[in-house]
Amino acid sequence: MQITRSVAWASAIVSATLALATAATAQPRQGWTPTVEGLAVYQGSADLEDGGDFSASRAFLRAGGIYSYGDGSFVGLLASFGQFSYDFGLPGNQPWDDIRDIRLSVPLRFALDNGAAVIVSPQLRWDYETGASASDGFTYGAFAGISWAVNPNLRIGPAFGVFSEVGTNDLEVFPALLVDWTFAERWRLSTGTALGATQGPGVTLEYKASESVSVGLAVRSERVRFQLNNNGLAPGGVGEDSSIPVVLSVEYAPNPGLSLSAFAGAEFDGELRLDNAAGQEVSRQGYDTAPIVGFAFRLRF
Template sequence: MKGKINFNPTCGMIISLFLLIAVPTIAEAGKISERNAGPASKIGWSVFTRGGYVHQMDTDIDNGGSFSVNRFFVQGGPSYVSDKGTSISLAVGYGFDGYNFSGNTGFGSRNPWEDIHSLRFSIPLRWKINEQWTGFVSPTIRFTGEKEADFDNALTGAGFAGFSYRYSDSLTIGPGIGVLTQLEDSTRVIPILIINWKITDTLSLNTGRGIGATLGPGLTFDWRPSRVWSFSIGGRYERLRFRLDEEGTVPNGIGDDLSLPIFGGIAYSFTPMIRIGVLGGVEVGGELRLEDENGNTIIKENHDPAGFLGITFSARF
């Protein structure tokens, strides 16, 4: 029911794999290239930036039509780290998801939406409680919709808070909670599990930020055979929900794009603070949904697995 708070334990167990301490994510993609270049690490002021581009290849939609997507995201802002380990950042991000629908029947023939814009602001705060415990909180506000969508009706908010415990030099883990409002849907309350596990000197398992406009949890294995090269495999649950414009197929309606991207990638570090990466993979379990302005489903279809390729970058100065 709309307007209610919904605690979904099944979804929460999945989403608990994701730490959203700065701002969510690209078709997820950039998880590979930002491990060392997010907000916060050296004492004093710094500026960070990260982003990427992903092309999702054309794929068939059940019961008619096909679609492809070009996704772009960039994020940046200032950070301050005190000598006591407290950090605060202002993160500003912009995302673009350009959809291309085709077909004479089914979902594709409706051409339900085209270009989706996302703008978000977040203030991540972390503080060191003692040598083992660290706390974090991150309020976020975001606009997600077509260009002519009503601004107020395309706004959502989120808040994340929790703690991490440093068991050893190789393992940090901790609990948290997130509260997310959704366009014409129930507010979601989800558990969060923070994991940063250095399995060997070169292999690690991480949950962490994505770099795009979507919301969803991610889990990544990283192998770093040298200081400059790293190889990653992983997956994530991904969701992009947005407001449509006033003159489209469904005026002021809602679009919803859900999938599970599975990826692999390679990243190269020019310095410890500057990194670029390439990645590729396939989105499985994809679903597209078109709803009216009140969130009532008009049509919902699954789509075939879709391949994707992309590039990412991250830097801190």
């Protein structure tokens, strides 16, 4: 079994876990806190190096909750459903259409006596094209890390993830860094939670303009693999989309239970890969820098 290094899986794991950690520490009362989150992203047209162009839209909805023990420790249950919709301009160069993304995770956080906190989050995931078998797009894994409160303004620590991949026996093994650093008045540098459940991992620089408005600049790495149906250029194969999004966001949070955010930016170093059912690479083509815009919301009850 091969081991590869990747950051793709932390998209859901880091952001989901740290978002729940924020909720648990902001609301230290014991008991359940239900949460609902949504994300919609539109990627503008980008030219493909083998000819033609494509655009895409992505939508996600996640619901669940956490049970807080009142000391910063919690256990949570999250379920999400998402869809990627691709629109290729050249009919002969259309490797796939709509992709479904279903996830189930159980994030846990344990607060230790010395100011440290341990995070563990196992996850099940299904990524597959409409018409393909969901079970063929099934993957699993876990993310874990530990962080320390160095001072009241800085929490930092190492983390790692181990996950299976669609269409291969390889494991994704990647390191990560948990950071939450308020380095100046109104300024914060953090990993994980910039743009909603599915985005990350990466680094977000945030400026709190007022009690309810924040402005952020986020950079991350993305890579998603998915099972294909039997109707495309590689029947029963595997597709992959990778890029490095950089976005500027504005968040409005009038109260602890509601936040709304809008963002705009671009995806750099984009690449589409297509493997056949035997696991052999059929094509790999880069795409030009693509503009992206989106909207996200979060409700806590």
